[in-house]
Amino acid sequence: MSNTKTPQPNTPQDEVYLPSAEIIAQANVPNPEAARKEASDNLEAYWARRANELEWYKKWDTVLDDSNKPFYQWYVGGKTNIVLNALDRHVKTWRRNKLALIWEGEKGDVRTFSYHALNREVCKFANVLKSMGVSKGDRVTIYMPRIPETVIAMLATAKIGAVHSVVYGGFSVEALHGRIEDSESKVIITADGGNMNGKKIELKKIVDEALQRTAAPENVVVVKHLGSDVTMEAGRDYWYHELMNLPLTRNGLRCETEVMDAEDPLFILYTSGTTGKPKAILHTHGGYSVGIHATLKDVFDLKEEDRWWCTADPGWITGHSYIVYAPLIAGATSFMYEGAPTFPYPDRWWTMIEKYGITVFYSTPTAIRGLMRFGPSWPNRHDLSSLRLLGSVGEPINPEAWRWFHKNIGKEKCPIMDTWWQTETGMFMLSPMPVMKLKPGSATKPLPGIEADVVNEEGISVADGEEGFLVLKNPWPAMMRTIFKDPERYVSTYWTKFPNMYFVGDSARRDKDGYFWIIGRVDDVIKVSGYRLGTAEIESAFVSHQSVAEAAVIGLPHELKGVAIHAYVILKSGHEGNEQLVEDLRKHIAHELGPIAKPEKIEFVKVLPKTRSGKIMRRVLKARAQGMSEGDISTLEE
Ligand code: WT7
Numbered sequence: 259m260s261n262t263k264t265p266q267p268n269t270p271q272d273e274v275y276l277p278s279a280e281i282i283a284q285a286n287v288p289n290p291e292a293a294r295k296e297a298s299d300n301l302e303a304y305w306a307r308r309a310n311e312l313e314w315y316k317k318w319d320t321v322l323d324d325s326n327k328p329f330y331q332w333y334v335g336g337k338t339n340i341v342l343n344a345l346d347r348h349v350k351t352w353r354r355n356k357l358a359l360i361w362e363g364e365k366g367d368v369r370t371f372s373y374h375a376l377n378r379e380v381c382k383f384a385n386v387l388k389s390m391g392v393s394k395g396d397r398v399t400i401y402m403p404r405i406p407e408t409v410i411a412m413l414a415t416a417k418i419g420a421v422h423s424v425v426y427g428g429f430s431v432e433a434l435h436g437r438i439e440d441s442e443s444k445v446i447i448t449a450d451g452g453n454m455n456g457k458k459i460e461l462k463k464i465v466d467e468a469l470q471r472t473a474a475p476e477n478v479v480v481v482k483h484l485g486s487d488v489t490m491e492a493g494r495d496y497w498y499h500e501l502m503n504l505p506l507t508r509n510g511l512r513c514e515t516e517v518m519d520a521e522d523p524l525f526i527l528y529t530s531g532t533t534g535k536p537k538a539i540l541h542t543h544g545g546y547s548v549g550i551h552a553t554l555k556d557v558f559d560l561k562e563e564d565r566w567w568c569t570a571d572p573g574w575i576t577g578h579s580y581i582v583y584a585p586l587i588a589g590a591t592s593f594m595y596e597g598a599p600t601f602p603y604p605d606r607w608w609t610m611i612e613k614y615g616i617t618v619f620y621s622t623p624t625a626i627r628g629l630m631r632f633g634p635s636w637p638n639r640h641d642l643s644s645l646r647l648l649g650s651v652g653e654p655i656n657p658e659a660w661r662w663f664h665k666n667i668g669k670e671k672c673p674i675m676d677t678w679w680q681t682e683t684g685m686f687m688l689s690p691m692p693v694m695k696l697k698p699g700s701a702t703k704p705l706p707g708i709e710a711d712v713v714n715e716e717g718i719s720v721a722d723g724e725e726g727f728l729v730l731k732n733p734w735p736a737m738m739r740t741i742f743k744d745p746e747r748y749v750s751t752y753w754t755k756f757p758n759m760y761f762v763g764d765s766a767r768r769d770k771d772g773y774f775w776i777i778g779r780v781d782d783v784i785k786v787s788g789y790r791l792g793t794a795e796i797e798s799a800f801v802s803h804q805s806v807a808e809a810a811v812i813g814l815p816h817e818l819k820g821v822a823i824h825a826y827v828i829l830k831s832g833h834e835g836n837e838q839l840v841e842d843l844r845k846h847i848a849h850e851l852g853p854i855a856k857p858e859k860i861e862f863v864k865v866l867p868k869t870r871s872g873k874i875m876r877r878v879l880k881a882r883a884q885g886m887s888e889g890d891i892s893t894l895e896e
Contacts, residue, residue, distance in 0.1 A: 273657070275664070275696040277673050281646075285693045287556045290706070297707035304707050305332070305735055308552040309544075312587070313347045314338050315517050318544070322733065328753040328760075329740065330733040332545035336520035340547045341417040344586035345380060346515055348373045357591045360565075360614055361406050364453035364597025369406055373589075376410070378511055379502075383414035385510035386501045390477050392444055394419035394516060397526070399443040399475070401425045401434060401461060403452020404596045407481045407498065408572045409582050411447045412525075416543075419516035422525045423538070426573030427452060427461060428789075432799060432850040435468040436535055437528050438475065441742070447498075449481035450488045455598035462488040520544025526742045527575055529681040530792030531751060532763075532781045538742035539575075539681050549685035549736025550584040553705060557675050557689045558618050558647055560588050565644075567593040568620040569607070574789075575681040576651055579736075580620065599625055604632035608640040608667075619667070620649035620675075624787040626659045627818050634666040642667060647692060649675040652788025653820045654776050660698035676701045678776055680762070681790070682752070684736030688774050700773045708734055712768050717756040722770050725777060730760040778821070782876065784813035785821050789854045793876065796857075799850040800825065803843060805833040810866050810874045811857065814883055822858035826866060826879060835862030 287293055297304035302321040309318070319335030348354065354374040361369045371379070392398060398415045400422055402408040408424075415422040423441040425434050438446065446469075451460040462480055466489060469478075480488065481498040490497070524546055526538040554560055566585050570576035585592040593614055599607045607629070611619060629636070648668050650660075655676055664674055678688040678701035687708050688701040696702070704710040709731040712720050720726040737760075741748045755761040765777040779785060782793040793811050800809035808828040816822035827843070829835055840860045848856050867878040 273698060275673070275698075277693055277695075278671060281673060281692050284559065284561070285691070286559045287691045288693060290691045290694055290703075293556075293706040294704075298709070301707055301732065305548065309333060309336075309548045309735075311555075312338075312343050312547060312551060315342065318520060324733065327758070328749060329745070330737065331521050331739075332542075332733075332735045333520035333548070336544050337517050338520055338544050338547065339416065339419070339515045339518045340524055340543050340583060340587075341380070341413055341515050343547055343551070344413065344583055345373065345377045348586075348589050349377045353589050356589065358586060359406060359409060360591065360593045362593075362595050362610060362614075363405070364456075364595075364601055371406060376413075376586075379406075379410045380413040380417060381513040382502050382510055383410050383498075384417045384513040386479070386504075387414055387420065387445065388418055388513075389504075390445055392418065392420050394518075395523070396420045396445075397423055397441040397443040399423050399425060399438050399441060399446045401427060401429075401446060401448045401465060402481070402572070403427050403449055403454075403459065403461065403483060404571055404594060405449065405452065405481065405483055406594070407447075407449070407483075409594075412572065412578075412582055413586075416524055417513065417515050419518055419522065421523045424525070424527065424573050424578065426571055426852075427459065428571070428573070428854055429852040430849055431464055431467045431471075432802070433536075433795070433852060434464060435471045437538075438468060439472045440528075440535065440538060441526060443475050445477045445479060446475050447479045447481075449483045449498075450486050451484045453484070453597050455601050458484055458486060460484075460486060460488075466491075518543045521739070523739075523742075525578065527578065527681055529575075530783055530790050530795055532783065532792070533794050536792065536795060537744070537747065537751070539738045540740050540742045541578075541684050541736070542739055545735030545737070546579075546684050547583070547587060549734060550579045551587045553686040553689070553736075554580060554584040554588060556691055556705065557677060557686055558620070558649065559692050560585075560590055560618070562589070564617045564646075565591050565593060565615055566618045566620075567595075567611070567614075567616045568649075569595070569599075569622070569625060570620075570651075575679075575684065579684060599629060600632075603636070604629060605636040605640060608637045608642060611642055611645065612640040615644040617644055618647045618649070619645055620651065620677075622652045622788045623650055623655040623659050624653065624818065624820060626650070626655070626663045630659060630662045631818075634662075637666050642669065645669075645672050647675060648672045649677060651677045651679070653785050654778065655699060657698040664698075674698075678774070682738045683730075683734070684738065685734070687730065687734070688776075697769075697773055700769075700775050702773050704774075708732070710774065711759075712766050712774075713756065713759070717759065722768055725765055725767050727756075727780065728762045728764045728766040728774070728776070729756055730762065731758075779813075784811070784823060786813070786823060786854055787819045791823070791851075791855055795851065796823065796825070796847065796855055799847050799855070800827060800843065802850060803846045805829055805839060806843070808866060810876060810879060812876045812880045812883065814858075814880070816858065819858075823855065824879075824883060825857040825860045826863045827860055828864065828866065829862060 315337035318333035813821040
C-alpha cells in the first residue's frame with residue numbers, strides 16, 4: 259500500500275522512495291526508460307505519435323523543421339487551434355456534461371462549468387471580442403483575479419486567433435503599463451478587483467493608472483466581481499456582463515473556431531530576464547498543444563475521473579499550461595481557487611481538497627513551507643484520502659518540505675512529481691513519472707524526447723556530482739519560438755552562450771543515477787517565493803522614486819521565500835536614509851511592480867561595486883552580504 263523508504267540514508271542522494279503497487283498498476287507510462295528510448299531513437303516519430311493523440315483540422319507535412327536554427331518549427335503545414343482540442347472536440351462527446359471547471363471564491367462562493375457551459379461562455383465572449391474589432395494576430399491583455407472569466411477570456415482570445423498576454427494580477431502599475439505598451443494590445447480585459455487574504459485588490463484602479471502612462475488601447479472590458487466602485491470611461495470601458503447580454507451576442511452562442519497554422523502565435527507571456535525590460539515569450543498553437551498534453555498525461559497520470567488542482571495563477575506559465583490548456587485538452591475536471599491558502603484559517607486548502615475530492619494536487623515549495631509552519635494538526639483534521647499524486651514546481655524543494663508534504667498531505671502513499679521547467683519551455687522538461695523512484699529535492703530525469711546535460715563554461719559535460727550549467731540539447735514541441743518583436747534577443751539570450759544548446763539560466767548537478775538536482779539561477783533572475791523577477795526591473799522601479807540616484811538588488815537565501823530581495827540604494831543629495839524612507843521605498847516598489855517585489859531589506863550606501871565599464875557587480879554584493887570571500891575584484895573601479 260504505502261511507499262517504502264530505504265532505511266537510514268547517508269546523503270540526500272541516497273534517500274529514495276518507491277511507488278506502491280497501486281500507483282504502478284495504473285500508470286499511463288509503465289516504463290519510462292522505454293519511452294525515453296523510443297524518443298531518442300527517433301525524435302520525430304515520437305512527437306508525431308504524441309501529436310496523433312490530438313485532433314487536427316489538417317495534419318502536418320513535417321514534424322520538425324530545423325533548417326533555420328534556433329528558429330525551430332513544429333508540425334509545419336498542420337492546421338489546428340488549441341480550442342479545437344480544449345473545447346470543440348469535447349462538446350461533441352458525452353464530456354459536454356462533464357465538469358470542466360469548479361471554482362471557489364475566497365469568500366466561499368462556488369461556480370461550476372460543464373464543458374458545454376464553458377464552451378457557450380467562450381463562444382459568446384469570442385463574439386464580443388470580434389465586435390470590438392479584435393481579429394487574428396491582434397494582442398489582448400488579460401489582467402484579472404483568479405476567477406472563471408480569466409479562463410473564458412483566454413480561450414475566447416485563442417478561439418478567434420488573437421494573441422493573449424496575461425499579466426499576473428499581483429503585478430502593479432508600472433509592470434502592467436510596460437506590458438500593455440510593449441504588446442500594443444487592442445483590448446484589455448480586467449475586473450473591478452479580486453479577493454486576496456481578506457482584502458480587496460482593486461485591479462481596475464491599477465489599470466486606470468497604468469493607462470495614464472501609455473497610449474490607451476481602444477477598449478477595456480471590466481468583469482464585475484467585487485461589486486466595488488470603479489470609474490468607467492465612456493466610449494472606452496464596458497462591463498463584461500452587459501456585453502455578454504447584448505442582442506448581438508444573443509445570437510452569438512455559436513462562434514466558429516479560427517483555423518490556425520500550427521506555428522501561428524497563441525500567446526505571449528512576459529517574463530523577467532537578465533537585463534532590461536521583461537521579455538515577451540511567444541508560444542504557438544500546434545507544438546504547445548502537443549507538448550503540454552503529453553506531459554500532463556505522462557507525469558500526473560491524468561485519468562477521466564480525476565479532479566485536478568494546480569494552485570498556480572493563470573498569470574504565470576504554470577497556469578497557462580496546467581490550469582487552463584492541458585487539463586481541458588485532456589477533458590479533465592480542473593479546480594481553481596481565488597484566494598490565499600491561509601484564509602480564513604491555515605487549513606483552507608485542505609478543506610477544499612476534502613470538499614471537492616481532489617485527486618491530484620500540484621503546488622509550490624514556498625506554499626508548502628508556509629503551511630508547514632502551522633503544524634500538521636491543520637491537514638490532520640481533514641480527510642485527504644482522495645489524493646493520489648502530488649506535485650511541486652517553481653523552485654528547488656528542500657528535502658524537509660518534501661518530507662512534510664509527503665507525510666502530512668500525501669500520507670506516505672502519494673508520489674511527489676517535482677517538475678522542472680520554465681516559461682520558455684512551455685511544458686515539463688525534467689520530472690519524475692509516477693512509477694519512478696524519488697529522491698526528495700531532485701526533479702529526477704529529462705522526460706522522453708528531452709536531452710539535458712550539465713556543462714562547464716566551455717560547454718563540456720562535467721562529471722557526476724559536479725556543479726555546472728544546465729543545458730538542453732535538442733528541441734521540443736512546446737518550446738518558445740521567439741521573443742515577440744525581438745528575435746535577436748531570443749538568439750543571444752538562449753542560444754549563444756553554448757553553440758547548439760539551449761541555455762537555461764540554472765545551475766545543477768547530476769548524480770550517479772543520472773538524477774538532476776537544480777541548484778538555482780546563475781543569472782540576474784530572482785525567484786522570490788517561486789515568482790520570477792528581474793534585478794533590472796526592480797532597480798528601475800527604485801530609480802523612479804524621487805530620492806533615489808542608483809540602486810542594485812540581489813537575491814539572498816530566505817527560509818520561507820527560498821530567495822528574498824536585498825537592495826542597496828544610493829540617494830540623491832539632500833535625501834536622508836532613514837526608517838521612514840525605507841518604508842516609503844517599499845511602498846513605492848509595491849505600487850510600481852507589485853507586493854511580491856517588495857525588498858526584504860534596503861541598505862543605503864555611498865558607492866556600488868562596479869566594473870570599469872560601469873556594470874554593477876552583484877556577485878560582490880552577494881558575497882559580501884553572505885560574509886564570503888569576494889573573489890576576483892581586480893576589475894573593480896571603486
Ligand atoms: C525557473 C523558471 C515553469 C514553472 C514556473 C516557473 C525554477 C522551476 C523548478 C523545480 C527547481 C525550478 C528554475 C527555472 N524552477 N521549477 N522543480 N526545481 N527549480 O517558471 O517563472 O519561468 O521560472 O524556475 O530556476 O529556470 P518561470
